[in-house]
Amino acid sequence: MNPSKRLWLTLAILFLVSFSILGWIGGDIYRQAPPVPERVVSESGRVLYTKDDIQRGRQVWQSMGGMQVGSIWGHGSYVAPDWSADWLHREATGLLDSWSLREYGTPYGDVGDERQASLKARLQTQMRANTYDAETGTIVVSDDRAAVIEDVRAHYVGLMGDDTAFESLREQYAIANGAVPSLDNRELLTGFFFWTSWAATTNRPGDDITYTANWPHEPLVGNTPTTATGMWSIASVILLLAGIGALVWYHATQRTQEAPVTPASDPLAEIRVTPSMRATAKYFYTVIALFIAQMTLGAITAHYAVEGHEFYGINISEVLPYAVTRTWHTQLAVFWIATAWLATGLYMAPAISGYEPKHQKLGVNVLYVALVTVVVGSMAGEWLGVQQAFDLDTNFYLGHQGWEYVDLGRFWQLLLFVGLMVWLGLVGRALAPALKARTENRTLLWLLFLSTVAIGLFYGASFAWGKHTHISMVEYWRWWVVHLWVEGFFEVFATAIIALLFTRLGLVRASTANTVTLFATVVFLTGGILGTLHHLYFAGTTEGVIAVGAMVSALEVVPLVLLGVEAVETYRHGRAAPWMAAYRWPVMFFVAVAFWNLVGAGLFGFIINPPISLYYVQGLNLTANHGHAALFGVYGMLGVGLMLFCLRGMTAPEAWKDSLLAPAFWLLNIGLAGMTFFSLLPAGIYQAVASVSEGLWYARSPEVIHGFWMETFVWMRVPGDILFAAGAAILAVFAARLWLGSRGQAEAAYAETTRHLPGAAVAAGGRTK
Numbered sequence: 184m185n186p187s188k189r190l191w192l193t194l195a196i197l198f199l200v201s202f203s204i205l206g207w208i209g210g211d212i213y214r215q216a217p218p219v220p221e222r223v224v225s226e227s228g229r230v231l232y233t234k235d236d237i238q239r240g241r242q243v244w245q246s247m248g249g250m251q252v253g254s255i256w257g258h259g260s261y262v263a264p265d266w267s268a269d270w271l272h273r274e275a276t277g278l279l280d281s282w283s284l285r286e287y288g289t290p291y292g293d294v295g296d297e298r299q300a301s302l303k304a305r306l307q308t309q310m311r312a313n314t315y316d317a318e319t320g321t322i323v324v325s326d327d328r329a330a331v332i333e334d335v336r337a338h339y340v341g342l343m344g345d346d347t348a349f350e351s352l353r354e355q356y357a358i359a360n361g362a363v364p365s366l367d368n369r370e371l372l373t374g375f376f377f378w379t380s381w382a383a384t385t386n387r388p389g390d391d392i393t394y395t396a397n398w399p400h401e402p403l404v405g406n407t408p409t410t411a412t413g414m415w416s417i418a419s420v421i422l423l424l425a426g427i428g429a430l431v432w433y434h435a436t437q438r439t440q441e442a443p444v445t446p447a448s449d450p451l452a453e454i455r456v457t458p459s460m461r462a463t464a465k466y467f468y469t470v471i472a473l474f475i476a477q478m479t480l481g482a483i484t485a486h487y488a489v490e491g492h493e494f495y496g497i498n499i500s501e502v503l504p505y506a507v508t509r510t511w512h513t514q515l516a517v518f519w520i521a522t523a524w525l526a527t528g529l530y531m532a533p534a535i536s537g538y539e540p541k542h543q544k545l546g547v548n549v550l551y552v553a554l555v556t557v558v559v560g561s562m563a564g565e566w567l568g569v570q571q572a573f574d575l576d577t578n579f580y581l582g583h584q585g586w587e588y589v590d591l592g593r594f595w596q597l598l599l600f601v602g603l604m605v606w607l608g609l610v611g612r613a614l615a616p617a618l619k620a621r622t623e624n625r626t627l628l629w630l631l632f633l634s635t636v637a638i639g640l641f642y643g644a645s646f647a648w649g650k651h652t653h654i655s656m657v658e659y660w661r662w663w664v665v666h667l668w669v670e671g672f673f674e675v676f677a678t679a680i681i682a683l684l685f686t687r688l689g690l691v692r693a694s695t696a697n698t699v700t701l702f703a704t705v706v707f708l709t710g711g712i713l714g715t716l717h718h719l720y721f722a723g724t725t726e727g728v729i730a731v732g733a734m735v736s737a738l739e740v741v742p743l744v745l746l747g748v749e750a751v752e753t754y755r756h757g758r759a760a761p762w763m764a765a766y767r768w769p770v771m772f773f774v775a776v777a778f779w780n781l782v783g784a785g786l787f788g789f790i791i792n793p794p795i796s797l798y799y800v801q802g803l804n805l806t807a808n809h810g811h812a813a814l815f816g817v818y819g820m821l822g823v824g825l826m827l828f829c830l831r832g833m834t835a836p837e838a839w840k841d842s843l844l845a846p847a848f849w850l851l852n853i854g855l856a857g858m859t860f861f862s863l864l865p866a867g868i869y870q871a872v873a874s875v876s877e878g879l880w881y882a883r884s885p886e887v888i889h890g891f892w893m894e895t896f897v898w899m900r901v902p903g904d905i906l907f908a909a910g911a912a913i914l915a916v917f918a919a920r921l922w923l924g925s926r927g928q929a930e931a932a933y934a935e936t937t938r939h940l941p942g943a944a945v946a947a948g949g950r951t952k
Contacts, residue, residue, distance in 0.1 A: 187626055190701040197705060201712035208716065208728060209659050216655040217382035217394035217723045221320030223374075225329035232374040234320070238651045240375030242575040243368045246568055247343070248506025249585015251513075252358060255379050256395060256722050257801035257879075258658065259587055260509055262488050263356040264883045265802050268399040270335060270380035272880035275403040277331040279306055307405040311386050311393070322381070336373040343369045354491035355885040357505035364571055379654075382723055396729060398721035398798060399879035406878075408798050411726045416795035419737040423789075426741035430706070445760040446689040456833050457533045459543035459613075464833055464922075465551055466526035467826045471918045473519035473558070474819075478911050480512040482904055488888065488897045506569045510583065510590050511562055516814055517588060517669065518558055523822030524673055525554075525606055527680060528635060530829040532613035535628065535683060539613070546609045553602045560598075561591035568592070579650050586657065588665045589645055596645050607639035626697035627683050630704060634676035641668045655723035666715040669818070674711075675704050677821050681773060684828060688763075710738030720794050721801065729794050736792045740785050765831065768844035772824030775852055779816025787812050787859070799874045803882055804896075805867030812859050820851075823914070830921060838924025843917040850910030857903025866896035 223232040244255075244266075253263030279291035279302050287294050291302060314323045324332065342349045345361040353360060363369045382394040384404050397406045483494055484505065492500040529547055533539050567573060568582025581592045591599070610632075617628050644663035648656060682696040716732030763770075787809040791797050800806065831839065869892055874882035887893055 186698055187701065190698070190705055191626075194701070194705050194708070197708060198712075201708070204713060204731065205715065208731065209656075211727060212655055212659050212719070212724050213653070215387075215725050216653045217378075217385075218315055218317070218320075219378065219653065220315060220322045223322045223324065223377070223381075225324055225326050227326050227329075229329060231324070231329060231332060232377060236371050236374035237378045238375075239575065240371040240373065240378075241654070242579070242650065243363060243372040244375055245585030246368075246571065246573070246575060246578045246583060247362050247372075247585075248504075248510060248569050248583060249590070250587040251506045251509045251585070251590070252362075253356070253883075254802045255654070256383070256658075257398070258718075258722070259802070260505075261802065261804060261807060261883070262491070262505065262888060263358060265399065265879055266376045267379040267383050267395075268401065268879040268883065270339075270376045271384055271399070271401055271404065271406075272878065273335045273338065274328070274331055274380065275306060275310065275384075275401065277334055278310075278328060279303070279403070281327060281331060303403060306403060310384050310404050311391075313385050313388055315385075315388075332377060336370070336377075339373045339376060340366070340369045343372060352885070355889055357487040357491040357500070359492070359500045359504040359506075362504070362506075368575075392726070394723050395721045396724075396726060398801070400799060400874060401878045401880065403878075408795055409726065411729055412720075412794040412798055415730050415733040416793040419733040419793050422734055423737040423740055426738055430741050444689075447760075449762040449765065450687055450689055451832055454534050454832060455537070457539040457543070459539060459547045459609075460530050460533055461833050462544045462547040462551075463526045463530045463829065466522055466529070466554075467830055468918055468922060469551075469555070470519050470523045470526070470822065470826055471915050473515050473522065475911055475915055477512055477515035477519060478908060480508045480515065482908070484508045484512050485897060485900055485904070489894055504569060506583075507566050510565050510569070513588055514561070514565075514590055515558075516819070520814075520818045520822045521669075521673070522554060523826045524677060527825040527829055528606065528610045528676070529613075530833070531680060531683070532610045534832070535687075536614055536617035538616045540609075543609065543613060546605065550602055550605050550609065553598065553605070557591075557595055557599045557602065561595035564592045564595060565590055576650065586661050588669075589661055593646075600642055600646070603639045603642055607635055610635050623693040624683065624686050624697060626701055627679050627686065627693075630700060631676065631679040631683065634672050634679060637672035638668065638676060641672060644668070653723075658719060658722040662715050662718045666718060667712065671708065671711045673818070674707065677825070678703060678707075680825065688766075690763075706741070707739075710735050710741065714739045717792050717797070720797055733792075733794050737789075740789050740792075764841075765836075765839070766828065768841060768848055769824050769827035769831065771848055772820050772827065775820045775848070776817055776824065778852075779812055779820060779855075783809065783812025783816040783859075787864075799879075800867065800871045802879065803867050803870040803874060804863050805871060808859050808863035808867050811863060812855065816855055823851075830918075834921050835924060838921050840917060840920060843913055843920070847910045847913040847917060850906050850913065852910075854903045854905070854907025854910055857906060858900055859903075861903060862896050862900035865899075866893055869893065869896065 219234055219237055220232075221234050222230050224230050244252075249255075250259030253259055253269075254261075254265045256267055257265060259265075276291070282302055282305070283289060283291040283294055283298070287298060291299065294302075309325060309328065315321070316323075342352060342356075343358070343363040344366070345364075350360065353362075363372060383399060384393055384401070384406065386393055392409050393406065396412065397409050400406055400408075483499075483503070486494055487505040487508070490496075491505070492498055529550075533543065564581045565583040568578045573582045579592065580594045584590055584592060589596075614628065614632055618625075618632060622628070642664060644660050644667070647660040647663075678700055682691070682700045685691045686693050686696045713731060713735040716728050717736040718732075720729050720732060787805075791800050791805050791809055827844070870882040870887060873887050881887060
């Protein structure tokens with residue numbers, strides 16, 4: 184069996200085994216998820232919450248922005264508290280104080296160590312005890328605890344309304360006044376917060392570990408890392424070292440083929456730009472516009488961490504609250520990057536096959552209108568949802584679903600899925616002749632096509648949950664979309680596209696590109712598919728998720744160790760021939776992808792990936808640090824590089840100004856480095872110390888978030904943000920000049936061809952019989 188067939192077989196087995204395990208674990212999560220009770224009652228029989236209260240309360244939370252306003256079980260934004268940890272700490276301290284005042288006449292903090300130890304032991308016994316009765320669906324709490332729950336409930340009811348006593352706290356949390364105007368809805372919201380806290384502090388039946396594997400860290404109730412969390416973290420580091428050693432050994436044993444003779448002229452210049460290829464230009468210019476909007480919203484969102492209701496003294500929270508700016512900031516990041524990659528597929532398919540299907544241009548134009556409709560419609564729906572313009576059920580379909588990165592309402596999700604199916608059809612039919620032909624780069628073409636199919640179909644995972652699907656299952660499916668769709672199959676698609684570009688340019692032998700790309704896909708997806716589980720360690724899942732997620736996630740880092748070699752090779756490709764100077768800066772963006780893949784995805788990702796690390800830092804700025812460096816550094820830079828390659832082929836050479844791309848490239852990269860190394864990384868480390876020493880509730884409290892050091896770290900973003908914004912602005916100017924210059928060249932060429940035609944022919948558009 185030749186190497187290519189062996190790798191295809193390995194890839195097929197990998198898919199079968201990985202998705203079988205992922206499916207089995209999904210079933211286990213469903214069976215073992217924390218129960219949602221029919222009712223929560225006190226010992227005296229008073230009903231505190233019903234199942235409907237908890238489920239409708241979750242819808243209220245989603246309607247106000249969900250994960251964009253604080254977090255649940257560590258997933259979400261970072262200015263407001265993690266509501267599970269915050270409720271847990273408030274309930275625990277409230278119960279301790281009530282006992283201490285009744286028995287010793289003084290608050291818990293003022294009694295001696297011996298009495299504190301006794302009270303804390305009683306607290307742990309009571310709060311960790313699982314009183315859920317599966318037959319009646321009832322949770323019973325003591326009357327003392329019920330009284331404290333009422334006090335905590337009153338706190339959140341006041342906080343989410345417009346009670347002036349909470350105005351300062353709302354500003355610290357960047358929550359708009361009157362965020363939930365309805366008193367009934369605020370009451371329902373507290374039921375959901377209570378339940379997430381209950382699951383985080385209640386032991387599983389017959390076990391001494393909570394439903395969330397003792398997360399969050401809260402010493403008062405005995406929430407500390409489990410044995411499995413520590414042991415599987417150690418095992419994952421050992422596997423990482425073994426994997427790196429094996430990959431380096433394999434790489435060293437491979438014979439490197441001599442590079443092909445570089446063509447004397449640019450092979451891409453010979454490609455006929457078809458009408459559908461030229462029609463993709465509007466996609467790329469839209470990408471620039473969405474990128475600028477996303478960056479601007481990011482600056483506003485970051486500033487909310489200092490002035491919770493204002494932007495440099497201007498109160499904008501009533502019109503553009505933090506929940507909206509952060510929603511749009513994260514969603515537009517996915518939209519503009521995905522649009523760049525989708526447009527690349529539409530451009531490259533006819534370029535690769537040399538075939539322009541009938542009505543392909545019409546399809547490209549219709550798809551563009553559909554994508555713009557989804558972007559504008561979903562953003563409008565999210566704003567209306569946060570402004571509480573919809574009822575709770577309508578909000579699910581048209582407003583704000585509240586799930587980070589998948590915030591858009593179900594109607595807009597459906598339209599987006601239809602658009603992806605249209606895109607799959609357009610790319611597939613343009614590629615069809617090339618797929619049928621037995622060319623030497625057939626492996627790359629099939630990888631490209633199969634990744635296209637996966638991109639189209641796997642977004643369908645967003646339909647796997649409904650309005651009342653258990654949150655553990657929502658998280659399971661949500662990460663199919665965020666991790667598998669964005670971080671998985673889009674990356675395979677991009678890798679195949681780049682390999683095809685370099686092959687077409689004559690810089691890499693087709694046989695080498697086929698084998699290397701297929702091998703890279705196997706290595707990447709070995710950790711990439713099951714690596715989805717590292718997002719689910721503490722989402723109401725079992726310790727099996729921690730075991731598999733820890734081990735496989737370590738393998739995700741293994742292929743990144745050779746990215747330095749890839750960066751050098753990519754850089755050499757950019758200098759292989761004099762005519763490659765025309766592609767210098769698109770290639771340099773690919774070099775940047777390799778760098779940020781190593782730093783952002785590899786280094787910053789592994790800081791938070793081991794279970795013992797994530798136990799303490801989930802929901803802190805170390806997560807945001809990884810997110811910024813990986814999402815823009817890898818996928819954003821890749822999207823820009825692909826965009827520039829396509830624009831280079833469809834625009835007039837005279838309009839191409841490299842003098843603008845050089846500062847754009849360096850300012851974007853230096854600005855991103857400043858943002859991560861001087862702000863997000865130190866802020867995350869500072870919070871991690873607070874989380875380890877006191878608990879997650881403290882690391883996310885106003886005392887820390889609005890303390891001197893954290894606000895200093897926020898201001899330290901400004902220099903990096905300014906440089907980054909300057910780079911984005913120069914890129915926009917480059918795109919505008921390119922568009923105007925290309926239009927001018929086209930008009931000049933048209934004028935030249937029609938100058939000597941009869942007037943009637945000119946009036947007919949230059950056509951002659």
